[in-house]
Structure formats: structure tokens, C-alpha cells
Amino acid sequence: MNYTICNPFLNVNVSSHGGELQSICTPDKTQYLWQGDPEYWADRAPNIFPYVARLTDGKYTYRGKTYSLDIHGFLKDSEMLCESHSDSRLVLYFEDTEETIRQYPFSFRFSICYELKEQTLHITYHIENHSDETMYFGLGGHPGFLVPLDQTLCFEDYVLQFESGCRPEQLIFTEDCFVTDAVEEFKLAADGRLALRHSLFDRDALILQNAGSEITLASDKSPHSVSVQFAGFPYLGLWHCPRTEAGYICIEPWCSLPSRKGVIEDLEQQKNLISLPLGCTCEKSWSITIR
Numbered sequence: 001m002n003y004t005i006c007n008p009f010l011n012v013n014v015s016s017h018g019g020e021l022q023s024i025c026t027p028d029k030t031q032y033l034w035q036g037d038p039e040y041w042a043d044r045a046p047n048i049f050p051y052v053a054r055l056t057d058g059k060y061t062y063r064g065k066t067y068s069l070d071i072h073g074f075l076k077d078s079e080m081l082c083e084s085h086s087d088s089r090l091v092l093y094f095e096d097t098e099e100t101i102r103q104y105p106f107s108f109r110f111s112i113c114y115e116l117k118e119q120t121l122h123i124t125y126h127i128e129n130h131s132d133e134t135m136y137f138g139l140g141g142h143p144g145f146l147v148p149l150d151q152t153l154c155f156e157d158y159v160l161q162f163e164s165g166c167r168p169e170q171l172i173f174t175e176d177c178f179v180t181d182a183v184e185e186f187k188l189a190a191d192g193r194l195a196l197r198h199s200l201f202d203r204d205a206l207i208l209q210n211a212g213s214e215i216t217l218a219s220d221k222s223p224h225s226v227s228v229q230f231a232g233f234p235y236l237g238l239w240h241c242p243r244t245e246a247g248y249i250c251i252e253p254w255c256s257l258p259s260r261k262g263v264i265e266d267l268e269q270q271k272n273l274i275s276l277p278l279g280c281t282c283e284k285s286w287s288i289t290i291r
Contacts, residue, residue, distance in 0.1 A: 007088050009119045010290060018076040019092045019112040021045035021143060024121065024290060032226055032290055034144030034248035040241040041248070045143035046076040047112060047125070050104050052138035053258035054177055055265065062105060062136075062267040069103050072142070075110065088116040096130070106135045124285040129276045136267045136275050138256035140233070141286055144240075144248040147196065150222040155247065157219045160194040160238070163212035171207045171235070171257070178261035183209075198245050205239040207257070215251060227289040228253070234272075253286045 001016045013023040022044060024033045036044050051060075051073045058068050070077075078100075080092035093111040101107075107130040115122045129135040147155050162168065172182035186208055188194055200206065215236065218225035230236060230253035237252030256272045259265040267273065276282050 001082075003082065003085055003090050003092075005086075005088050005090050005114060005116055007116045007118070010116055010121065012114065012116060012121055014090055014092070014114055016080050016082070016092060018078060019047050019080045019094075020076065021114075024288065026290060030149070030224060032145055032149060032224075034146055034250075037246075040244055040246040041144065043076075043142070043144070045141070046072060048072045048138065048140035048142055048252075048254070049075040049110060049125075049127075050106075050137035050139075052140050052254050052256050056178065056259045056261065056263055060259070060265045060267050060270075065105075066264070067103055067105065073138070074100055074103055080112070083111060090114045106131045106133075106137075108135060119291060120287050120289040122285060122287045124283060127276065127282045129278055129280055129282075132278055134268075134275050134277050136270070136273045138254075138273055139282075139284060140235075140237075140252055140254040140256070142237075142250055142252050143228075143288065144250045145217055145226050147217065147247055147249050148219070148222070149217075149224040149226070150219070153219055153221055155245070156195070156197055157221050158196045158217060159219070160196065160249075160251075161216040161218055162188055162192040162194070163214055164192060166192055166210075166212040168208040168211040168236075171209060173204070173207060173258075174261045175203065176261075177204050178259060179257050180261065186211075196249065198240070200238075201240050201242050204242045205237050205252075207254075208236045208238070209234060211236040217249065217251065223291070225291045226251075227291070229287045229289065231286075232284055233286060255284060 083091040109128040113124040170186040213231035233253035235254035
């Protein structure tokens with residue numbers, strides 16, 4: 001089922017399947033969200049839970065037992081229920097099932113709130129630990145934005161504008177997208193810009209840390225832009241389908257990282273996961289501003 005929220009500035013469509021954004025439009029019908037294309041990437045804006053990206057052999061261990069989990073976890077493939085829906089606000093939720101327990105041995109309630117305030121869509125993840133033990137998880141967003149936003153332009157007319165004074169670092173991954181210990185300076189132009197070109201993604205995603213708290217997709221040749229605010233998310237992923245000329249870019253706030261190459265991670269020991277004590281809640285918010 002699809003739900004719509006709107007205000008005088010934006011019209012947003014959300015699917016109950018994974019709580020995934022389907023559309024972000026302005027009143028003049030300008031579309032900002034990638035609309036999916038199996039040739040490049042069929043999704044639009046998956047929500048990532050309970051693990052970000054890949055596990056070695058698709059597996060992890062917890063207290064001596066091995067579990068299997070797909071890339072980016074199961075939320076993206078789960079049907080969410082509606083808690084509340086008004087003109088400008090939508091809350092969807094999902095709770096553990098027998099199937100999720102087979103993949104992830106914790107009882108939880110996961111909700112997503114989408115709320116429009118003027119030209120900004122606020123996204124809030126709320127996780128409740130209903131288990132009788134500490135719960136470990138990864139969390140993130142994976143929205144794709146059209147590039148170009150203005151169809152008279154091309155991909156290379158756009159830049160990513162980082163915050164003033166930002167000095168991001170790139171986490172170096174293996175060719176098959178697993179974590180290594182290597183970190184390099186991620187060089188920007190003097191004005192904090194990264195000029196877009198398709199070859200940036202020839203080796204798959206760029207994963208950054210110390211990337212500030214806001215990034216803007218824009219062109220000097222167009223009035224249209226998208227800003228993603230991600231304070232509280234220590235990692236930022238930038239991606240499109242490798243070695244293609246795909247017409248989008250994903251700007252992904254991440255709270256954690258994939259597993260290490262060749263290591264079946266122990267969920268209790270993986271350093272960058274969120275640990276949520278029994279009976280506690282976790283809330284993380286990010287937002288998208290359209291101009």
C-alpha cells in the first residue's frame with residue numbers, strides 16, 4: 001500500500017513495503033527521487049536494518065550460533081503497518097516475526113516517521129528493544145536522487161557540496177565491498193565541492209567518515225538542488241551502479257559498517273554496531289531538503 005503526505009511545498013509518496021520512499025515531487029511535478037530501473041538499480045530509497053551492507057558469506061554469529069542475513073537486512077523486504085497518517089505526517093512500524101527471529105534473534109519494534117515541514121522531509125527511525133538482553137544492530141538510509149534534476153543538463157553538470165571546512169576521510173573497502181583498516185583523505189576542491197562523474201563509482205560505493213552533517217547535490221546551471229542532513233550518522237555512503245552511466249546518486253547516512261573481509265562477525269564484538277540495552281529505545285533522524 002502507498003501513502004501520500006503533502007504540504008504547499010512537497011508531495012511525498014511512501015510504500016508500506018519496507019517503508020520505502022517512492023516519490024518526492026514539488027507542486028510543478030518536478031521529481032527528485034530516482035524512480036527505479038532494473039538495468040541499473042530497481043530500488044528507490046530502502047531503509048537499512050538490522051545490518052548495513054554485506055556480511056562475509058552472508059553470515060554472522062551470536063552467542064555461538066550462526067545466522068544468515070541478506071545484504072542491508074530484512075526491513076527492506078518487510079511489510080510495515082500504519083500507526084498514524086495525517087496530511088503531512090506518516091508513521092509506519094514493523095515488529096519481529098518468526099521469520100525475523102530465524103535471521104536475527106531479537107524481539108523489537110521498528111518505526112519510521114516521515115514528516116514534512118516546509119521544504120524538508122524529516123525521517124526518524126525509532127527502535128525499541130523488547131528482548132531480555134542487549135540488542136545489536138546497524139541502521140541507515142539509502143535514498144537515490146535523480147541526476148540530472150534538470151533534464152536539459154547532464155550528470156557531469158552536478159557537484160556534491162560539502163560543508164565549509166569539512167575534511168572527509170574515505171574508508172577503503174575491498175573490491176567486493178568489505179571493510180579494511182585503511183583510511184585515506186578524501187580530497188575535495190578548495191570550495192568543498194566534489195565534481196560528479198560516473199567513474200567515481202567504478203569500484204562501487206564511496207564510504208566516508210568525518211563528512212560533516214550536510215551535503216548538497218546541485219548544479220550552477222540549475223535552480224534545483226537536494227540537501228541531505230545526517231547529524232548523528234558517523235558514516236556517509238555515495239553510490240550508483242558501478243561502471244555504468246546511471247542517472248542517479250545515492251546519498252546514504254549510515255550508523256555502522258559492513259563486516260571485514262573473510263571474517264564472520266560476532267554481533268556482540270563488532271565495534272561499530274549500535275548496542276541497545278533491554279527495555280531501551282534508540283532514535284536516529286535525518287532529513288532531505290528540496291530547493
